[in-house]
Amino acid sequence: MGAPPVKRTSRDIRTANRYEVLRQIIAESPTSRQELAAATGLSLATVATLVGELLGLGMIVEVGFEDSAGGRPRGLVAVDAAGGALIGVDLAETYVRVELFDLALNVLARADEEMSPGENRPEQVVGHVVSAVGSVVERAGIESARVLGAGVSVPGQVDRATGVCEYAPNWDWHDVPLLDLLAERISHPLYLDNPLRACAVAELWFGAARGHGDAVVVNLGTGVGAGLVLGGGVHRGVSNSAGEWGHTTLVLGGRPCHCGNRGCVETYTGAPGIMLNLREVSPHSPLLRPDDQTATVDALARGVGSGDPVAVRVLEDTARYLGAGIADLINLFNPEVVVLSSWVAAAFGERLLDAVREAVTRHALRRPLASTRIVLSPIPTDPVCLGAATFALEGALQAARKKNGTRVTAPARTRATGGNSGSGSSDSSDSSGGSGRP
Numbered sequence: 001m002g003a004p005p006v007k008r009t010s011r012d013i014r015t016a017n018r019y020e021v022l023r024q025i026i027a028e029s030p031t032s033r034q035e036l037a038a039a040t041g042l043s044l045a046t047v048a049t050l051v052g053e054l055l056g057l058g059m060i061v062e063v064g065f066e067d068s069a070g071g072r073p074r075g076l077v078a079v080d081a082a083g084g085a086l087i088g089v090d091l092a093e094t095y096v097r098v099e100l101f102d103l104a105l106n107v108l109a110r111a112d113e114e115m116s117p118g119e120n121r122p123e124q125v126v127g128h129v130v131s132a133v134g135s136v137v138e139r140a141g142i143e144s145a146r147v148l149g150a151g152v153s154v155p156g157q158v159d160r161a162t163g164v165c166e167y168a169p170n171w172d173w174h175d176v177p178l179l180d181l182l183a184e185r186i187s188h189p190l191y192l193d194n195p196l197r198a199c200a201v202a203e204l205w206f207g208a209a210r211g212h213g214d215a216v217v218v219n220l221g222t223g224v225g226a227g228l229v230l231g232g233g234v235h236r237g238v239s240n241s242a243g244e245w246g247h248t249t250l251v252l253g254g255r256p257c258h259c260g261n262r263g264c265v266e267t268y269t270g271a272p273g274i275m276l277n278l279r280e281v282s283p284h285s286p287l288l289r290p291d292d293q294t295a296t297v298d299a300l301a302r303g304v305g306s307g308d309p310v311a312v313r314v315l316e317d318t319a320r321y322l323g324a325g326i327a328d329l330i331n332l333f334n335p336e337v338v339v340l341s342s343w344v345a346a347a348f349g350e351r352l353l354d355a356v357r358e359a360v361t362r363h364a365l366r367r368p369l370a371s372t373r374i375v376l377s378p379i380p381t382d383p384v385c386l387g388a389a390t391f392a393l394e395g396a397l398q399a400a401r402k403k404n405g406t407r408v409t410a411p412a413r414t415r416a417t418g419g420n421s422g423s424g425s426s427d428s429s430d431s432s433g434g435s436g437r438p
Contacts, residue, residue: 014050015398017042021050022059022079022397023205026104029078030063051077057400058083059103079104084396085142087150087188088389089129090195090382093120093170093222094294098132099385100140100147103393105206107381109139117291120171122181130185149189151391153198153384154178155223157241163192166240169247169258170223189399191391195219196243198387199341199377200227200234205390207379212336216329217377218245220322220344222293224266226329227341246270250325268321271297271344277317282310294343301347315348316355323359326374330360334368341377342384349376 017040024039025031031039037047054060054077061080065073081104090097094117100109111132115125129152137144156168163179179192200209200217209215209229217227224246228235236242246266247259254263255276267273271293278288278300287303287310289295303311326338340353357374364372377383 017046018050018053019394019397021047022054022393025054025060025077026079027205027210029104030076031078032066032074032076034074057397059397081106084148085140085146086148086389086392086396087133087136088198088382088385088387088392089133089150089152090198090384090388091125091129091152091154092195092384093155096125096128096132097382097385098129098136099382099389100136100142101386101389105386105389105393108142109136111135111139120173122173122176122178126178126181126185129182133186133188144187147188148396149191149392150186151191151193151198151388151393151395152178152182153193153195153388153391155195157244158192158194159240160191160193163190165192169260172258189392189395191388191395193388193391195221195223195342195384195387196225196227197234197236198227198384198391199339200229200387201390202379202383202387203227203339203341203377204229204234206386207377207383208337208339208375214333214335215337215339216326216333216335217339217341218322218326218329218345219342220269220340221342222271224270228333229335230333245325245329248325248328250321265321265325269318269325273321274300274314274318274344278310278314281313281317285310287311297344297347301349304348304351315351319352319355319359322352322356323361324363326356327360327363327369330364330368330372335372338372338374339377340374341379345376 037044063076063078081102083103086101096113098111113128157166165176165178203209213232215229226243226245247264250265251263255267257264257267287299300311
């Protein structure tokens, strides 16, 4: 049986409201308290109190006034970009990417490290993360004490409360205490989560899901999964497993999957599955780069652009599988928008989008489909890093306390567990579907 739902206390609700107000300030700086109340649905008195707390924490600043149709001028607030730094870690099957952000979530530094297919022992992976985190702090030229925290996205099923990666099928990881292993070598507060949630939070804050109550973010990389935004917040599920769409059955008795089943969506639409699609169309194609999924997908994308018939056929086959799977998501969740995210979607771009849209129309029910837009992610940087950084931001808000009127950030410890990113969401969660690309 799964863990019982965690009851939200008044402190949890206050933290979530503070997070929602800060999220809106970051998105709309500068903005007034009146605009914040209208955007969040909170009372003006509640917003004024929360803005006061954020000012006291040094995360936002007063930036002047605006006229208000004959009334008293309205005070404007904006995020204090220099008030701290956040780290987002996109840990995937074939690479580690780390980005360091200011509090306005602008990228200040980036580091990438590739991982070979067999380089997946926990100590090897941790070594790459530690190296890349140290690199971005050095490149940004900031003091380590200014880093409020690091959000780490790891593919697989994650227990956010304990920091344990319970199951990562592509690495055959079982109950790996990843957060503890990282905390031994990284001094910043750490917040472990999953790429599906990271992508969903990034889209909810800055991307195609912003302003929508119901959305599905389809993560297409080495692994495949669906980040779910339901009722305005990220849906996690009672056992931290919502979004395992990549491990739903698409073809009965189909291709074997790392999870132990056969015919999973991921085996036909993830990067390794696309390589198999290519092998079935043309076993000796020069587009195939054995043991290099990134190079193969890039070669296919270039081939599609130049009209190569083999590449076009592979794209159409992949889109056919994706269309059937996405139609299921539309029929189940009736979202306003479906976002195609991560590096495979970015590589193929509009050609994949058009082919998927066409395939979805053959499978989805007419009524829910009529209410759904299918789009590519508009986020120009790595959405997983961006989402992971928001985990650290939320953790810093939860940990922050006022002491004698001065700002106190995260407690002096290196191991922290996540909060409730995406605001207003359900219990505690995760989903697999790693990104898998440098």
